Amino acid sequence: MPLKLDIKKVHTARSDRVKSCDIHPTEPWMMVSLYNGQVHLWNYETQQHVKSFEVGEVPVRAAIFVSRKNWIIVGADDMYVRVYNYNTMERVHKFEAHSDYLRCLAAHPSQPYLLSSSDDMSIKLWDWDQRWANIQTFEGHTHYVMQIVINPKDNNQFASASLDRTVKVWQFGANSPNFTLEGHEKGVNCVDYYCGGDKPYLISGGDDKLVKIWDYQNKSCVQTLDGHAHNISSVKFHPALPIIITGSEDGTLRVWHANTYRLESTLNYGLERVWNISCAKSSNHVAIGYDEGSIMIRLGRDEPVMSMDASGKILWAKHAEIQQANLNSTQGAELKDGEKVPLAVKDMGSSDMYPQIIKHSPNGRFAVVCGDGEYIVYTAMALRNKAFGSGLEVVWASDSAMYAVRELQNVKIFKNFKEKSNLRPELGVDGIFGGNLLGVRSQHGLAFYDWDDNTLIRRIDIQPKQIIWSESGEMVCIATEDSYFVLKYSAENVAKALEDKSSIPEDGIEDAFDMVSETSEVVKTGLWVGDCFIYTNNVNRLNYFVGGEIVTVAHLDKEMYLLGYIAKDNRIYLGDKDHNVVSYQVLLSVLQYQTHVMRKDFHIADQVLPSIPKEHRTRVANFLEKQGFKQQALTVTTDPEHKFELALQLGELKTAYQIAKDGDSQQKWKQLADLAIRRSEFGLAQDCLEHAQDYAGLLLLSTASGRASVVGKLAAISEKNGVNNVSFYSYFLLGKLDECLEILINTDRLPEAAFFARTYLPSQISRVVQLWKESLGKTNKKAADALADPTQYENLFPNLNQAIHAEKYLQVQSRKTRPAQEYPLATPNWQRDIMEEAKSFNEDGSELRAPTPVKSRSPSPSPRGTPSPRPPVEDEQPVEPEKPSPVPQDLDAADEEALEDDLNNLNLDSVEPHDDIDESELLSD
DSSP states (O other): OOOOOOEEEEEEEEOSOEEEEEEOSSSSEEEEEETTSEEEEEETTTTEEEEEEEOOSSOEEEEEEEGGGTEEEEEETTSEEEEEETTTOOEEEEEEOOSSOEEEEEEOSSSSEEEEEETTSEEEEEEGGGTSEEEEEEEOOSSOEEEEEEOSSOTTEEEEEETTSEEEEEETTOSSOSEEEEOOSSOEEEEEEOOSSSOOEEEEEETTSEEEEEETTTTEEEEEEEOOSSOEEEEEEOSSSSEEEEEETTSOEEEEETTTOOEEEEEOOSSSOEEEEEEOSSSSEEEEEESSEEEEEEESOSSOSEEEOTTSEEEEEETTEEEEEEGGGGTTOOOOTTSBOOOOEEEEEEOSSOOSEEEEOTTSSEEEEEETTEEEEEETTTOOEEEEEEOSEEEEBSSTTEEEEEOSSOEEEEETTEEEEEEOOTTOOSEEEOBSSEEEEETTEEEEEOTTTOOEEEEEOOOOSEEEEOTTSSEEEEEOSSOEEEEEEOHHHHHHHHTTGGGOOTTBOGGGEEEEEEEOOOEEEEEEETTEEEEEETTSEEEEEETTEEEEEEEOSSOOEEEEEEGGGTEEEEEOTTOOEEEEEOOHHHHHHHHHHHTTOHHHHHHHGGGSOGGGHHHHHHHHHHTTOHHHHHHHOOOHHHHHHHHHHHTOHHHHHHHHHHHOOHHHHHHHHHHHHHTTOHHHHHHHHHHHTOHHHHHHHHHHHTOHHHHHHHHHHHHHTTOHHHHHHHHHHTTOHHHHHHHHHHTTOHHHHHHHHHHHOGGGHHHHHHHHHHHHHTTOHHHHHTSOOTTTOGGGSTTHHHHHHHHHHHHHHHTOOOOGGGGGGSOOGGGOOHHHHHHTBOTTSOBOOOOOOOOOSSSSOOTTSSOOOOOOOTTOOOOOOOOOOSSOTTOOHHHHHHHHHHHHHOOGGGSOOOTTOOHHHHHHO
16 A cells, blocks of 8 residues: 655745755754855745845855754855854854865754865864864765765764765764765765664665665665666655655656655656755655755645543654553643643554554544554554554544444444444545544545444535544534534434435435534644534634634644543643643533533533632633623623623613722713613613713703703812813803803903803903903903903993893893793793893893883873873884994094094904914804
């Protein structure tokens, strides 16, 4: 069976010929050195160009990262080595290293050493702590030294490949090589060490188009890989996957199985000759340099080969080695969210295949390992072989005694490790999923089958990536490329339909599933706890879904994968690619409560509630609110803000009043006042508005309800607190014009005060004008002198005496109270002529009496002692009233004429503006 290996291109960059490439161990950076003398850094996740270094005009054949120093070190055809800080872009050091072109650089993983090889046939060792001193030179090759690589299992040893057709293995401190490997018919261009601990292997590639695998302990060639059509330019043992990657000048990249040496894949990206390959040690990324650019690919599955059972025992594969860790060993240790869990790791032995999937059975007694087109079922505790066979995929049923194996065109179902049935779907099979029902994916969609008799339960037109069942078998999540669906399985409807199988339609039982929700979010890994679905998504968040609500538990700083949930710890455990395990607290009591609420088992939910800590109850209350259970949410929540909002929504005025009183927030009092007004609770509304100091609201409420006493109190309080607009309007409504005028004067709004007095209080005009003149005179005396005072220029204020009389009349009238029933009979103010009304009344408000009779020129007095009306005379013109003198009476004719000329010629445009006058306010008033 072929190796199940996903290959995806994640980055492409066109450029000049790439001579070397390297991948940063922690940052998502790919570095390429070019034939034109430049070095580029790319972010392969964002596809962005990060930095560039102009090294020179000659080819740069070698460039490596030294991340612990924040360096990149480059070697060029000018024989110099240059060191740059990739953060500051500064050149740290430069020195001449060889007498011919530099071919390769290698940094020691722990010591301050740098190895360099050159066309001068030598290898040199440099110590950067000793100011880049050349501490050793290795000589022995008779041609160009093309590549050097340090042994990852023994850092004191390194190998070199040369065009003299040999591979030599050296020891630091020794002057001659340990041994020489000969076998290539032409020059050797590349060499690499196998990273695993089980094989002492080297790989080399040469101009003879062959790739050779060497056992450097036996000093023999164990395998020759033939297939490339041109010189081999680069070879790599992948550090994590059981594969060998070779690149050639024929433009192809070939992937071979590291155990069987079978050719798994051939890649050609059309960028001409391959020159260099680099593998990341901490991920499955591989960088390839070509004649016309560079490419980054990702090999294998992103998800680590890990599995955890319900008791906390974790199995993972490290290459072919199976290891176990037990979370129970952390008992008593204080675990913090997001921090690495300290684990004692136990070696369980090696698998007969390269594991690509490990899955525990539901009861945790067994674990199946899949890879290389085969599977083995082990006992989980001792890793003893229980069953094996060929198959592309294995899934467990909810009953641990049953599992299914996918082959090319059929699915075999086993029970108690014996084949029970063979399912051959009509539409083919591309993948299978375990759980309460057997899921089979094909190009035409998804089909669910019964485990016992292979009956089709339901066909759904969907292409799932994962199917995850709850432990009860009632809930199921179907995850696709860009969303996930939560369905509810009805075993009752299925059992009822299966009583008459002949009536089941071609697509299965329609009532088998009910749609609960659809969410546009990518599920990476997931599991169920009760009716709560916990999952990680593609933006590294740990969420859980319950009742249509998504709750974020944590933001993860890197890609993590769910392992399982331990109820007694109230923690969920996740692992990463490096087999580090972290945990986060997710309270079981909260999940149980939410599960019972979703099932509408409120009696059981109320029993669970006391076990939920108070600091988590607000989250539970938010969940209840979103489910529409606001009354229960009001009882559960401990957050005063949330409780107040719920009380308002439910109309619980007393509860809301008490919370507002405890918090004493103006915003809360205003919100409660609005609700009280809507509920016609005007007394409560007034109390709330007073607490909120909402004078405008109080004014509206008191005027709408016709409560003059409240308006009077409001006027005094608002004036005291400086809310002059409300106090002014309140006094105005009450007819207290003197108080209104005083507010304008006290707030230095003298122009408005003058106009107000001219309109409503003519007796106060002179006083206000004098104040205005004094204030204006401080800034513009000429403008102040232009203001006319009625005591000095009575002729400019016609009918002033009548207006003063009307003012006194209105003052008397305003003190009289009329019953509300007379409102329909009252003349609207806008229809009244106050000046005419005042003529018929004395200043004290009493009606004007007729004068005592006097001798009249009329022939006969009227019977009541008043002059009898004069009969109209035909064509008689009405007598016009005498016009008042335009100037004071004590002026002669000449003075009158001069004053009139001055007034007519007065240019008010030349008057300087008064700083205190706001024209917009004046116009608005």
